[in-house]
Amino acid sequence: MPRKRSPDRNDHDDTVDDERADSKIDINNAPDPATATPAQAKKYLNRSVERVVSMLNELQETAVPMSLVEIHRAIDMPKATAFRYLWTLQKHRYVERDADGLYVLGLGFVGMQSRDLDVLKERARPWLERLRDEVGETANLGVLDGDAVRYVEVAESQRPVRMVSAPGSRDPIYCTALGKAIAAQLPESRVRELLEHVELKPRTAKTITTVDQFLADLASVRKRGYAVDDGENEDDGRCVAVAILGTRLPAALSVSAPASRLTLRDVSKVAKSLSAMAERLQPSGRG
Known part of the structure; x- marks a missing residue:
């Protein structure tokens, strides 16, 4: 029986997928990301990076700090995964968490x-x-x-x-x-x-x-x-x-x-x- 994929698997699994896909990627003839077709995007897209970008876009576009619940719902990401991404971004100063536990873009973007x-x-x-x-x-x-x-x-x-x-x-x-x-x-x-x-x-x-x-x-x-x-x-x-x-x-x-x-x-x-x-x-x- 096939093993069911967990919706909250860790980033190591994405790395494994990337390594498996490397042999199928033609780096020299890759399409322009701005004009790539859905099929081409599926081949070249990195899911983890795209999810992080979506998270940062939400934080940038909002005028007020966001809670973890608001973020994971806005980008349709499991709460634990969203927290792990936010924790990593906070470690590198791209996200800050205030005294109320709310998130904003951090000083790493200066x-x-x-x-x-x-x-x-x-x-x-x-x-x-x-x-x-x-x-x-x-x-x-x-x-x-x-x-x-x-x-x-x-x-x-x-x-x-x-x-x-x-x-x-x-x-x-x-x-x-x-x-x-x-x-x-x-x-x-x-x-x-x-x-x-x-x-x-x-x-x-x-x-x-x-x-x-x-x-x-x-x-x-x-x-x-x-x-x-x-x-x-x-x-x-x-x-x-x-x-x-x-x-x-x-x-x-x-x-x-x-x-x-x-x-x-x-x-x-x-x-x-x-x-x-x-x-x-x-x-x-x-x-």
Whole structure:
């Protein structure tokens, strides 16, 4: 009697099927996936990959986080299989699970969202230049890149003595205003996960060097609406940053300057200007 195939078999079985099919695949004469007939698609299609893509499409198209039940029903996949796929995607940061157990697309896609990043850079550039001219200091756009913050657009101050980071350079999240502003928008579990891969080395006498201190600082960031690096990354530097909300990219804007020019009394005023700019750069903003 033929053995009945389980609808919830593991991925090893799909691998076996792929190996058996390899001898029938003509790699050099494969059809274009966009125009392949159903018969051709059946021959070349990888079921596991297609199911993962369907799952990611559901997460991308919805405006709110989804539960496991909603996902497995939406793509007609057994619940246990859906959870196993989600668990694997979460391990590689392509999916995140919040405190309520709901799923959203994760930070692993940041590097792939090149078009989103290009659009954000294009929109941000004139505003960064405007802010630089207004305050006379360097203005930056940064995004979360793995466990660090990457500077993707910089409007450099025209002053002879200035604080500046080159576009493409990276700094730790725990000692930068950009990193703090972005981290303050993430679930605590995600922040702890990021810091597991980082040695909290003191860069100055003021650098935060413990996870608990960093989490406490993030609570202050959320309360006041902006982040401050007060000589934590550079002894004579000060930086103020505000997160850009409503985008798929974990991003923030900042102003950086020598501490002698950007005094603590100036911080709230600069933060107000940054907040106004960040609102304009939101998807529904007027910028």
